[in-house]
Amino acid sequence: MKITFCGAASGVTGSCHLIETDKYKVLLDCGQFQGGNDPDKMNRAPFPFNPAEIDCVILSHAHVDHCGRLPLLVKRGFKGLIYCTDATADLVDVMLKDCAHIHEQDAERDNRKNARAGRPVTEPLYDTNDALDTIKHLEPVIYDTLVILNEQMKVVFNDAGHILGSAIIELWVTEGESTSKLVFSGDIGTKDRPIINDPTIIKKADYVIMEATYGNRLHEPASESVDRLLNIIAETAERGGNTVIPSFAVGRTQELLYQLNKVYDGHTPFTERLRNVPVYVDSPMSVTATEVFRANAQAYNEEMKDYILSGDHPLDFKGLVFSKTSDESKQINVDTTPKVIISASGMCDAGRIRHHLKHNLWNAKNSIVFVGYQAEGTLGRLLLDGATEVKIMGEPIVVNAQIHNLEGFSGHADRDGLFEWLSGFQQKPQKIFLVHGEEESKVEFAEFVKSRLGWDCTVIHNVCEVELGENTTITSLSTAEEEFADKDSVQEIRSRLKNALEDVSDVIENAETATDTKLTSEEIVQLKNRIAALEKEIINLGATVSK
Numbered sequence: 001m002k003i004t005f006c007g008a009a010s011g012v013t014g015s016c017h018l019i020e021t022d023k024y025k026v027l028l029d030c031g032q033f034q035g036g037n038d039p040d041k042m043n044r045a046p047f048p049f050n051p052a053e054i055d056c057v058i059l060s061h062a063h064v065d066h067c068g069r070l071p072l073l074v075k076r077g078f079k080g081l082i083y084c085t086d087a088t089a090d091l092v093d094v095m096l097k098d099c100a101h102i103h104e105q106d107a108e109r110d111n112r113k114n115a116r117a118g119r120p121v122t123e124p125l126y127d128t129n130d131a132l133d134t135i136k137h138l139e140p141v142i143y144d145t146l147v148i149l150n151e152q153m154k155v156v157f158n159d160a161g162h163i164l165g166s167a168i169i170e171l172w173v174t175e176g177e178s179t180s181k182l183v184f185s186g187d188i189g190t191k192d193r194p195i196i197n198d199p200t201i202i203k204k205a206d207y208v209i210m211e212a213t214y215g216n217r218l219h220e221p222a223s224e225s226v227d228r229l230l231n232i233i234a235e236t237a238e239r240g241g242n243t244v245i246p247s248f249a250v251g252r253t254q255e256l257l258y259q260l261n262k263v264y265d266g267h268t269p270f271t272e273r274l275r276n277v278p279v280y281v282d283s284p285m286s287v288t289a290t291e292v293f294r295a296n297a298q299a300y301n302e303e304m305k306d307y308i309l310s311g312d313h314p315l316d317f318k319g320l321v322f323s324k325t326s327d328e329s330k331q332i333n334v335d336t337t338p339k340v341i342i343s344a345s346g347m348c349d350a351g352r353i354r355h356h357l358k359h360n361l362w363n364a365k366n367s368i369v370f371v372g373y374q375a376e377g378t379l380g381r382l383l384l385d386g387a388t389e390v391k392i393m394g395e396p397i398v399v400n401a402q403i404h405n406l407e408g409f410s411g412h413a414d415r416d417g418l419f420e421w422l423s424g425f426q427q428k429p430q431k432i433f434l435v436h437g438e439e440e441s442k443v444e445f446a447e448f449v450k451s452r453l454g455w456d457c458t459v460i461h462n463v464c465e466v467e468l469g470e471n472t473t474i475t476s477l478s479t480a481e482e483e484f485a486d487k488d489s490v491q492e493i494r495s496r497l498k499n500a501l502e503d504v505s506d507v508i509e510n511a512e513t514a515t516d517t518k519l520t521s522e523e524i525v526q527l528k529n530r531i532a533a534l535e536k537e538i539i540n541l542g543a544t545v546s547k
């Protein structure tokens with residue numbers, strides 16, 4: 001058996017691992033790269049395998065970094081089935097249509113610039129038709145049931161407790177007389193989360209592919225994060241400000257609603273303080289995803305089921321407003337009542353959240369609360385790392401709002417949670433491969449495991465091929481993830497500067513022609529100065545290159 005780590009090998013996003021025998025090729029996940037130097041380029045790069053030769057995909061869960069490149073796989077020739085749990089299938093349907101829409105919008109925006117600059121047209125990464133084609137390949141299965149993939153492979157999906165429908169995969173592979181068992185952790189959830197069950201402990205494996213997102217971090221308890229969030233919302237509203245929460249549309253948003261419902265529809269010390277603070281969920285996908293959650297009660301934990309039986313719907317309360325259309329979305333920033341705005345994307349690199357940040361970051365009255373992982377290179381990470389000015393849709397925005405990070409809401413187990421899950425194996429697996437983490441996180445987790453259990457973990461650093469057997473060999477492959485982690489060429493820097501310049505020009509053009517804009521003439525002068533500075537930078541760079 002051979003494993004090729006094709007994505008989430010050097011970083012956290014783009015989860016994709018190829019399992020090969022002499023007869024079959026099966027893919028674990030096919031996720032999108034996010035953040036980093038040039039995610040678009042990494043996503044467009046060829047797969048390190050031929051999609052037409054892949055027999056089937058086993059999908060761990062519906063997050064974009066695990067399913068976001070499936071339409072590309074189908075577009076490039078994949079013909080097989082995509083196995084996932086029934087709740088994941090429902091969520092992937094919502095997710096991929098939304099991703100396609102974002103890619104179409106991005107391409108449209110780029111093409112307006114391309115036309116003005118006389119550059120060729122860019123195609124979207126994939127479009128709505130590709131997403132619809134992909135959905136036809138989904139093969140929903142239920143938890144804890146043996147599924148025969150082919151005469152060499154069998155699989156069971158176990159609850160991963162990460163988001164609704166998320167799975168830890170057990171895969172049995174028979175070659176000749178011998179059968180090996182591979183366990184793929186997917187993303188491992190935390191214990192005692194709202195709505196969903198605890199992650200399943202697996203007792204036996206020959207090989208383990210394990211995530212290590214928080215391999216060197218400990219989260220504060222979830223209940224402390226909830227109390228801190230409620231305090232932030234109340235204090236922010238009391239000083240007349242908004243609380244903006246960038247949140248993954250699928251999973252995290254519904255968990256936030258569940259926690260807020262307890263306060264809004266309950267009798268807690270916060271109920272009175274928050275009574276007049278409306279909660280807006282502003283993301284068309286969150287709205288649809290919440291409907292999917294409401295329709296998948298089979299995957300709920302007992303507490304959630306009891307709640308529903310008691311007559312109160314845990315994802316609905318007085319003061320909760322869903323905005324679907326873009327007019328409804330714009331209205332949120334026109335009305336000055338202090339409020340909570342929950343919007344996607346969770347890492348702030350796309351979607352309506354960017355508009356809300358643009359309208360709220362500059363004002364010291366407001367609070368921005370992060371409740372999920374922010375990958376390197378994303379706008380969310382920049383804000384968490386203390387940026388004092390950021391650029392949103394081409395416009396420089398100063399950061400005066402309070403920035404908070406509540407890791408207790410994380411959907412990922414922390415170091416101790418990961419360790420507890422790994423300790424569940426009753427015998428040392430032959431090999432444990434650590435993926436889906438930044439370098440220090442994987443290395444420190446490997447050291448922690450070694451010191452406590454004496455087990456060696458193999459840290460995956462980049463895209464590589466591993467031949468399993470008596471003498472396991474690892475061969476590095478130079479492919480997308482690695483190549484694009486390299487420094488940018490001067491040409492790339494120039495083209496980025498050019499784009500930046502065009503972005504600023506767009507802002508000015510809009511500001512000068514639109515009548516409802518709030519930009520003052522002073523701000524326009526500032527922007528013009530910024531263009532002049534950028535122009536100078538480009539000229540200097542040009543001079544360096546031509547030397």
Ligand SMILES: [Zn+2]
Nearest residue numbers: 061063162187
């Ligand atoms: Zn995930």
